[in-house]
Amino acid sequence: MHNPPIRHCTACGSPVIYRVPEGDSRPRAVCPACGHIQYENPRNIVGVIPAWGQQVLLCKRAIEPRYGLWTLPAGFMEIGESTEVGALRETREEAGAEVALKGLYAVINVLPANQVYFFYRGQLTQPQWQAGEESLDVQLFHEADIPWEQIAFRSVAQTLQRYFADLRAGHFQIHTFDIA
Amino acid sequence: MHNPPIRHCTACGSPVIYRVPEGDSRPRAVCPACGHIQYENPRNIVGVIPAWGQQVLLCKRAIEPRYGLWTLPAGFMEIGESTEVGALRETREEAGAEVALKGLYAVINVLPANQVYFFYRGQLTQPQWQAGEESLDVQLFHEADIPWEQIAFRSVAQTLQRYFADLRAGHFQIHTFDIA
Ligand SMILES: [Zn+2]
Ligand SMILES: [Zn+2]
Numbered sequence: 001m002h003n004p005p006i007r008h009c010t011a012c013g014s015p016v017i018y019r020v021p022e023g024d025s026r027p028r029a030v031c032p033a034c035g036h037i038q039y040e041n042p043r044n045i046v047g048v049i050p051a052w053g054q055q056v057l058l059c060k061r062a063i064e065p066r067y068g069l070w071t072l073p074a075g076f077m078e079i080g081e082s083t084e085v086g087a088l089r090e091t092r093e094e095a096g097a098e099v100a101l102k103g104l105y106a107v108i109n110v111l112p113a114n115q116v117y118f119f120y121r122g123q124l125t126q127p128q129w130q131a132g133e134e135s136l137d138v139q140l141f142h143e144a145d146i147p148w149e150q151i152a153f154r155s156v157a158q159t160l161q162r163y164f165a166d167l168r169a170g171h172f173q174i175h176t177f178d179i180a
Numbered sequence: 181m182h183n184p185p186i187r188h189c190t191a192c193g194s195p196v197i198y199r200v201p202e203g204d205s206r207p208r209a210v211c212p213a214c215g216h217i218q219y220e221n222p223r224n225i226v227g228v229i230p231a232w233g234q235q236v237l238l239c240k241r242a243i244e245p246r247y248g249l250w251t252l253p254a255g256f257m258e259i260g261e262s263t264e265v266g267a268l269r270e271t272r273e274e275a276g277a278e279v280a281l282k283g284l285y286a287v288i289n290v291l292p293a294n295q296v297y298f299f300y301r302g303q304l305t306q307p308q309w310q311a312g313e314e315s316l317d318v319q320l321f322h323e324a325d326i327p328w329e330q331i332a333f334r335s336v337a338q339t340l341q342r343y344f345a346d347l348r349a350g351h352f353q354i355h356t357f358d359i360a
Contacts, residue, residue, distance in 0.1 A: 004216075107263070
């Protein structure tokens with residue numbers, strides 16, 4: 001789901017050039033034929049930490065990248081949905097699970113990927129889940145059983161570390177951090 | 181800075197069609213010639229609530245939309261920067277001001293615009309500012325003097341309302357809400 005460099009104008013199909021438009025400060029894909037400027041911006045990944053008691057529900061990835069590694073249910077935020085609605089959708093799609101959201105937990109800038117992650121805390125409404133098309137397996141883990149060496153993304157590993165630390169401390173706070 | 185509907189493939193310039201790709205669940209701009217899929221996602225607006233004592237720094241817009249109305253310094257997050265770096269950049273560009281960030285304050289889903297706003301609290305490092313190219317004026321306001329009827333965006337008005345309520349209460353918390 002990565003967009004490659006823009007070569008043609010989305011409005012008219014002509015080849016674009018990269019230049020700094022008037023009144024702007026950085027190069028954009030500008031169409032010399034029709035004048036359209038195509039902007040590129042970072043994208044949001046929305047997901048949930050689905051909890052059942054002291055345990056957290058993880059998904060084993062059935063897709064690249066990081067096939068076979070474990071992750072929290074999360075994916076690209078779509079046009080027309082809020083971050084919360086997107087997080088619930090991804091939990092349904094990847095883990096076949098329903099959660100009650102308990103608030104925003106982590107906001108992470110993943111700079112190498114030009115992505116911003118949003119993780120919400122969620123309470124499973126019942127101990128029920130099912131691997132979706134993008135998951136090989138879905139499983140509850142106590143902190144002691146988390147496969148730390150097989151977590152798919154640093155954003156997920158660092159979120160889980162903070163989550164279990166907060167769980168042990170007995171209170172949750174919002175975490176904002178960057179991954180460079 | 182709004183992207184119109186995608187009509188041509190950014191990779192090869194051929195006309196695209198909207199259809200649901202295999203394994204996907206919603207229509208995308210698909211290129212029948214080269215197979216490229218162009219995804220569209222919500223975009224982030226990053227900004228600051230610049231504080232000087234009990235006062236907040238607002239900018240009078242010199243650009244459309246909402247020319248002549250007041251707003252917090254904020255703008256589109258750019259490729260290659262974090263939400264924090266983008267918020268500092270916008271404060272510099274629009275208000276000519278330097279702030280020390282004091283943490284994430286508001287995360288707002290503005291659904292009609294497909295935008296997510298991030299507002300950080302900021303402390304002006306000195307009582308100094310200057311209207312940038314996109315501002316007609318920049319001014320400090322006490323709560324009692326905020327021109328509520330001339331605030332450019334609902335996201336900004338609702339953030340300022342929460343901010344001053346927290347200021348009166350003596351403690352700040354993160355606010356997450358939707359504007360439908
Ligand atoms: Zn064009
Ligand atoms: Zn193409």
